[in-house]
Amino acid sequence: MSEKKRLDLEYSQLDSDRMRLNVGPQHPSTHGVLRLEVEIDGEIVTEVIPHLGYLHRSFEKHCEKMTYPQIIPYIDRMDYISAMNNEWPYVMALEKMLDIKVPEKVEYIRVIVAELNRIANHQIAVATFGLDAGAFTPFLFFFRDREYIIWILEKLSGARLLYNYFRVGGLAGDTYPSFKEECLNVIEKVRKTNAEVMDLLIYNRIFIQRTANVGILTPEVAVNYACSGPVLRGSGLRYDLRKDEPYSIYDRFDFEVPVGKGEVGFVGDCWDRNIVRMQEMEQSCRIIEQALAQMPETGDVKANVPKRIKPPKGEVYMRTENPKGDLGFYIVSNGTDKPERLKARGTSFVNLSVIPEISKGYMFADLILILGSIDIVLGEVDR
Amino acid sequence: MLPNEIFEKLRSVYSDQIIELIENHPSDSFITVNASALFEICHSLRDEAFFMFDYLMSLTGMDLGENLGVVYHLYSMQLKHKIVIKAFVPKEQPKVPSVERIWRTADWHEREAYDLIGVNFEGHHNLIRILLPYDWEGYPLRKDYTAPEMYHGMKVS
């Protein structure tokens, strides 16, 4: 059969009034190089097929050729929006394998930078979600505030985005003298902007109409698809690793886990996923405040770590609460200074897999919002 | 529930399909099972009232020399316990039953393991490559993999 004929046959199988549309890999709202093959019936989405891999950088293959400390910069490049949080499960996994107890001060600084980075991540998430809905102004408000957070992280690590700050058994460097005041200043600014955005965007009538009852993700489906982070909590499940299996020193802080309550629509719609992020920013502010108050003034920022990191034969799966959800690293060691196998369980990768399930039957404009509410980073999806 | 209790429970039902439990602190403990019975074992792990492993954290394919391995990290949202299940299959015939119908999240994980390691998941509804181009040849995460020189006339690496 000639090529022309074959195509004709395929098209004839389609309903005459359905259209196949390629959203991406170059498209303003796919948040990177994601390609969604969408079948639409007028404006209604009937099928979504994600095609991944446009940003695949062979992360896992690279790791097998690297020594353990050399892998940390690569991990930054997975979820480049929240690089600090990415490094944490990896170094924790190695610390568990090597049986290293990190100093008290390191734990506090790690908590503070991770929560600062969580705020920055959620700011981008809410900002781009608003942009998908057509609201441009909150986007720039958030980016203005995120800059202050980035300045702090830059002063700590020397980099704006890809920090390479965590080390096995410690950190790359200590804090600087005005660290505390600057953090408190930033928290104040974050709270002010959040209050403003609540008025401007979140409780805007049009925004509520656009996002309420759209992309409803029921808790059962969310768990079955192993969603995590704000996507799962937006469905009303109170599941946060910082509370459920407190790693590091999270059991010392008093904070709440916000969940979606279906305030303006059904539980688990786009609005719920978004409001969870807004509320989590406030909780992160609270954690930072407490951590700053409790943090010891002096102390080492590096535990006693062997010069060459050679974990004993064995394997560890370590996961932490990334801003986007559970980030897990499965490290198999063969006793040398290079991992036998390193698997990263990308949060966005897993959360994105729910898209075909929850976007059917909504309008094409809603599909963009659903994608935005899931908050993916393609660096982590494709690795 | 601790790993050894889970192991005993599974042993009492599936007897010799459950091969061994390896506990080796500080590593995670894991249970090795026979690949042919994997689907039934996973099914009871999800549905039995004392297991309730409703959350598949991660699914990893591994190259272990002459064998390929698949590692399942399970978590229970209700009972808050974890377990690691492993299954090994020979490299020549890497057939593992798909658990996609048990945990839908396994869909993409299995496609990734197929893509990078070459594990053949039987019963998967759409086992195609996910991260690499659809017409890529070979399984890059295998230890004996050599990258091709050219791909569609473009130089690789």
Added chain:
Amino acid sequence: MENTNFLWDLMGKNIWSVLLVISLPLMFVLVYALIAILAELKISAWIQERLGPMRTGPWGILQPVAEVVKLIQKEDITPDQSSKLLYNLAPFIIFTGAYAAFAVIPFSEAFVPSGIDVGLFYVFAIGSISAMGIVMGGWASNNKYSLMGAMRAVSQLISYEIPAAFAVLSVVVLASSMNMQEISKMQTGWFWNWFIFGGPGSISKIWVIPFTVGLTLIYFISSLAETNRVPFDIPEGESELVAGFHTEYSGMKFAMFFFAEYANMFVVAAILTTIFLGGWNSPFGDFMQGPWWGVFWFIAKSFSVVLVQIWIRWTLPRFRVDQLMYVGWKVLLPLSFVCFIAISLFVMLK
């Protein structure tokens, strides 16, 4: 013709005066579009606590000129599989539609390019030409996004034309004229003579004021939809349709769309000004009243309306396509009916 043209008289009724009459609004549109683009850039920047363009000229005031120069220099891309004739024609038709409406807009007591008696009718008729241009451009681009954008644009334009027409018709009932110049003349005097406040008349017009204010808002909302501005910019909804019907256009043809959008904004603002906000009349009786001051008042009022449009754009998110239709057919249309009937009753019983 009763409403003889000021320039026609002034220049001795020759062909040059006609050309001048045609080209004056064109000059105005071009200059205005540059100013409006700058206003959009600057106002959006101030709303978002930025500085906006600062490098081209003092405070960046030459930025729109730079953008036009950039657009002229750009390669003019025509998609391979497009329908060339329609593709190339569409931007001109859209711009013509926007520009032709200037023919009946009374800039001042003494200057209206063409004082025809069915001015308002003409504006609505000519306004639909841009819908045709949008469909042509969207279809001819041979791009699915463009096609969807064009379909959305047409359904939106047609839906929102009805409430807008009812708002205008109510004023026609009140003024018993479709001549925009006469409607302007009627509103001479203090600002309570404007049709937003019920038009000229005795104190009994107080009953009609709520309806005329409502109609002003209805017309304003519909005009946002007709010019594809936020929150009704779904034909070019950036987040889903990339750029809607003009996705494939580049260079000068894109600039035509761009200019047409701003020209359209001014046209709807000018109609709103003429029929509701007193046209070229000073708000304060005889204070600063006159042919030259008229131009000032008219442009000031219209430009204020344009500024409000810009302000709204940078504040609100965008509607979805079904919600847009809901607002158009189920909210604005019945409301405009009610206002129209109330005003008709008032005129009958007066």
